Amino acid sequence: MEMQIFDFATIANATNNFSSNNKLGQGGFGHVYKGMLKEGKEIAVKRLSKDSGQGFDEFKNEVTLIVKLQHRNLVKLFGCCLKGDESMLIYEYLPNKSLDNFIFDKTRNKLLNWERRFHIIDGIARGLLYLHHDSRLRIIHRDLKASNILLDNDMNPKISDFGLARMFGGDQIEDKTRRVVGTYGYMSPEYVFYGRFSMKSDVFSFGVLILEQRPEDRPKMSSVLLMLGGESTLPQPNQPGYFIEKDQLPSATVADCRSRKQSTSSNEVTITMLDAR
Structure with a gap:
């Protein structure tokens, strides 16, 4: 090499x-x-x-x-x-260390005005776009998080730590593993529960714009860049999901979820009970 x-x-x-x-x-x-x-x-x-x-x-x-x-x-x-x-x-060597040293510090985070934050978000998106689409290899990072985003003198973000990354073939869009690795809280639900990872797994970790639990609802990084640049109309947000994958539940369970939603949401406000994982 x-x-x-x-x-x-x-x-x-x-x-x-x-x-x-x-x-x-x-x-x-x-x-x-x-x-x-x-x-x-x-x-x-x-x-x-x-x-x-x-x-x-x-x-x-x-x-x-x-x-x-x-x-x-x-x-x-x-x-x-x-x-x-x-x-x-x-x-x-990147003198400003990692992004988490800024966003989780009560003093340093004041240095991140919106212009700088947008610059960092845009740079991360461009780095992911390169990994997913523009590089000779298609790379899924699998451990994208604030501590793996390093900042140079001019606060330009650089994605680091490729120890858990995986390479995809040109026509490959998803893979499955028995060994789920990464950082809880940043890993997509389909990866945590079923070991399935794809480019959409990184999009979930990116997490700045996309909050859904369903991978087909997440845009590609090219679409994210258009949204950030104001060159694309933002889609209307979907209703929050009650389950991870609709094809993983029997139809009776899906119908029951819908029934409960209708019976408890007369004012179009829903309350979701959360259980610790």
């Missing part, structure tokens, strides 16, 4: 021997450190933990996929480092 292989000594020196002062964050993969190469280039080093739940398979998956992808709204991979049981990915 066309990528640079770094030796361990170079990365250890760049991160001051993986000093805690250089630590940027951590996740299921392991720890991320800031580093400075001798030529003055700043880098982010993603170091696979020996106790990682994701493991080496996700490491290989991320290297295999992201090295073939080039887009301004995707994080750039410079190379990797492999030595013994050490596995590291070397990325561009």
